[in-house]
Amino acid sequence: MPPTDLTWDLSPLYADTDDPRWETELTEARDQARQFRRDFRGRIASERLSADLLVAAIGNFQALQKRGLRPYLYAQLLFSVDSSQARHRALLARVRELWTAISEDTLFFELELLRIDQERFLSLLKDPEVAAYGHWLQQLRGHAPYILSEEVEQALKRKDLTGREAFVQLFEELTSSFRYRFQFPGEESEREATGEELLALLHHPDREARERALAVFLERHAEHGLTLTACFNNILLDHAKEVDLRRYPDIMTPTHLSSETEPAMVERMMEVTEANYGLAREYFEVKRRLLGLEQLKNTDLYAPLGESREFSFEAAQELVLAAFAGFSPQLAETAAAFFSERRVDVAPRPGKTGGAFCMGMLPGTAPYLLLNYTGNLRDVATLAHELGHGVHVALSQGQNLFQYQAPLPMAETASVFGEMLLTRHLLDREPDRRVKIELLCARLEDVIATTFRQNMLTRFELAVHRRRAEGLLAAEDYSELWWEENRKLFGEAVEMIPAYRWGWSYISHFIHARFYCYSYVFGELLTLALYQKYREEGNSFVPKYLELLAAGGSRPPKELLRPLGIDLADPDFWQKGYDFVRELLEELKGLVGENK
Numbered sequence: 001m002p003p004t005d006l007t008w009d010l011s012p013l014y015a016d017t018d019d020p021r022w023e024t025e026l027t028e029a030r031d032q033a034r035q036f037r038r039d040f041r042g043r044i045a046s047e048r049l050s051a052d053l054l055v056a057a058i059g060n061f062q063a064l065q066k067r068g069l070r071p072y073l074y075a076q077l078l079f080s081v082d083s084s085q086a087r088h089r090a091l092l093a094r095v096r097e098l099w100t101a102i103s104e105d106t107l108f109f110e111l112e113l114l115r116i117d118q119e120r121f122l123s124l125l126k127d128p129e130v131a132a133y134g135h136w137l138q139q140l141r142g143h144a145p146y147i148l149s150e151e152v153e154q155a156l157k158r159k160d161l162t163g164r165e166a167f168v169q170l171f172e173e174l175t176s177s178f179r180y181r182f183q184f185p186g187e188e189s190e191r192e193a194t195g196e197e198l199l200a201l202l203h204h205p206d207r208e209a210r211e212r213a214l215a216v217f218l219e220r221h222a223e224h225g226l227t228l229t230a231c232f233n234n235i236l237l238d239h240a241k242e243v244d245l246r247r248y249p250d251i252m253t254p255t256h257l258s259s260e261t262e263p264a265m266v267e268r269m270m271e272v273t274e275a276n277y278g279l280a281r282e283y284f285e286v287k288r289r290l291l292g293l294e295q296l297k298n299t300d301l302y303a304p305l306g307e308s309r310e311f312s313f314e315a316a317q318e319l320v321l322a323a324f325a326g327f328s329p330q331l332a333e334t335a336a337a338f339f340s341e342r343r344v345d346v347a348p349r350p351g352k353t354g355g356a357f358c359m360g361m362l363p364g365t366a367p368y369l370l371l372n373y374t375g376n377l378r379d380v381a382t383l384a385h386e387l388g389h390g391v392h393v394a395l396s397q398g399q400n401l402f403q404y405q406a407p408l409p410m411a412e413t414a415s416v417f418g419e420m421l422l423t424r425h426l427l428d429r430e431p432d433r434r435v436k437i438e439l440l441c442a443r444l445e446d447v448i449a450t451t452f453r454q455n456m457l458t459r460f461e462l463a464v465h466r467r468r469a470e471g472l473l474a475a476e477d478y479s480e481l482w483w484e485e486n487r488k489l490f491g492e493a494v495e496m497i498p499a500y501r502w503g504w505s506y507i508s509h510f511i512h513a514r515f516y517c518y519s520y521v522f523g524e525l526l527t528l529a530l531y532q533k534y535r536e537e538g539n540s541f542v543p544k545y546l547e548l549l550a551a552g553g554s555r556p557p558k559e560l561l562r563p564l565g566i567d568l569a570d571p572d573f574w575q576k577g578y579d580f581v582r583e584l585l586e587e588l589k590g591l592v593g594e595n596k
């Protein structure tokens with residue numbers, strides 16, 4: 001078949017959607033969860049807990065999760081390639097229902113793990129079989145000082161449905177109901193459009209259309225300012241109450257606990273990022289010249305630089321595999337298996353999920369990639385990105401279920417590294433100067449979006465949380481703080497269009513998770529540092545990198561990185577990432593200079 005017709009072969013999971021094994025495995029997982037509760041409830045937090053009993057409980061817990069996850073992931077895969085089929089929707093609904101029951105039966109286990117006395121826990125950890133799950137257990141127990149009694153936890157969970165979660169739901173339902181009237185460039189008249197279609201226009205060559213699209217999009221948000229502001233205000237207040245109730249020392253503590261980051265390190269990273277905002281402004285100046293504009297607006301930041309080259313999927317596949325092979329043949333072989341075993345779904349189709357992802361699956365079950373490949377350079381970079389994720393999970397298959405996925409701030413390490421390998425591979429071979437400029441701009445725009453912009457978002461989020469402690473915020477207060485943080489980044493280099501005052505109101509990270517955005521900064525800078533290590537050390541870096549990927553989430557970030565000579569506590573560490581961005585920028589300026 002031609003490569004763009006490549007679709008998933010899901011037969012290693014189940015023969016087809018009518019395979020009776022699917023239902024059998026799901027019911028078995030349900031029964032195992034009930035049995036697990038009967039066997040272990042009340043025995044984990046007990047003084048008589050032995051290492052053997054704990055290992056047995058973890059073993060059973062893992063086995064039932066794996067049994068239930070296979071049908072779950074299968075249903076998700078089917079749904080994501082074609083949600084229009086009733087059969088796919090039914091499978092997903094069925095699996096979700098059973099999983100709620102499984103989670104209710106097993107909830108006691110994690111709560112009891114938190115209640116094991118610390119001294120006893122440390123002595124249990126000396127047992128090598130317990131130690132094999134040590135990182136997972138310690139991470140879980142990090143939350144222990146802030147967990148309230150079982151009755152209070154249950155009450156909070158129930159009240160959340162009508163509290164925080166109700167506002168999240170309201171935000172989602174309201175913003176996804178927005179439809180716009182818009183005349184697209186090249187079309188005769190106005191038509192109905194979704195928000196995604198409007199935001200996609202930010203990459204359109206027509207300047208006026210870019211600005212109009214963002215303005216129309218944000219003006220609709222302004223019309224619903226009362227509701228959106230209420231959602232934000234209540235979610236901020238909810239967080240403040242939670243911090244109070246659980247006695248977290250700081251509003252960012254829960255995020256640090258789940259991301260395994262330390263407050264001083266993150267603050268340092270953010271300060272260094274701010275000290276380098278000038279790099280972004282220098283880039284914007286280059287972009288302004290390339291676009292031939294007198295003043296760059298924030299709707300010009302992602303404007304294309306001219307006719308984009310098209311890549312067949314076959315060409316994209318060859319390029320990415322060659323880029324990976326130049327680094328490590330083993331990396332390339334692991335990536336090539338995605339194509340030969342048909343674990344990539346390539347083309348966009350009606351009913352298929354948008355965007356791209358790598359479904360990590362389980363230890364012992366190979367991962368799958370979903371793409372919506374249309375043939376531009378960004379799609380080639382996306383392939384390198386998702387294959388990066390793909391090889392990461394494929395290599396960490398030796399880890400247990402709980403330590404299989406990379407720690408949160410390292411989740412994007414292998415994917416961004418894959419993109420770096422591709423960019424370098426293309427730059428070194430590309431004869432056409434204009435294509436080289438396009439490549440470097442694409443990479444720099446990515447870096448700016450994941451470091452400087454995410455840093456600005458985190459600062460804004462911190463500012464509104466602090467302001468909320470003083471009282472209710474009006475929509476204008478949000479807009480004012482938003483404008484201020486953006487101004488620090490853009491300076492005089494970028495003019496913000498008036499509707500951008502509402503730019504804060506559609507960012508769902510603020511609604512769904514607290515302070516998540518700094519993880520992106522961490523991930524990008526870390527990957528740039530790893531790439532620099534590779535340049536310095538050459539081939540001797542390769543086995544260490546592959547070991548890092550194979551280690552999955554078996555240790556905390558700083559321990560995973562130590563063998564690679566990376567010290568996150570070193571105050572100069574973050575600056576090294578920006579020194580590398582400086583190099584890319586100088587390379588771009590060199591190419592653009594030849595223009596004159």
Ligand SMILES: [Zn+2]
Nearest residue numbers: 385389412415
């Ligand atoms: Zn990713």
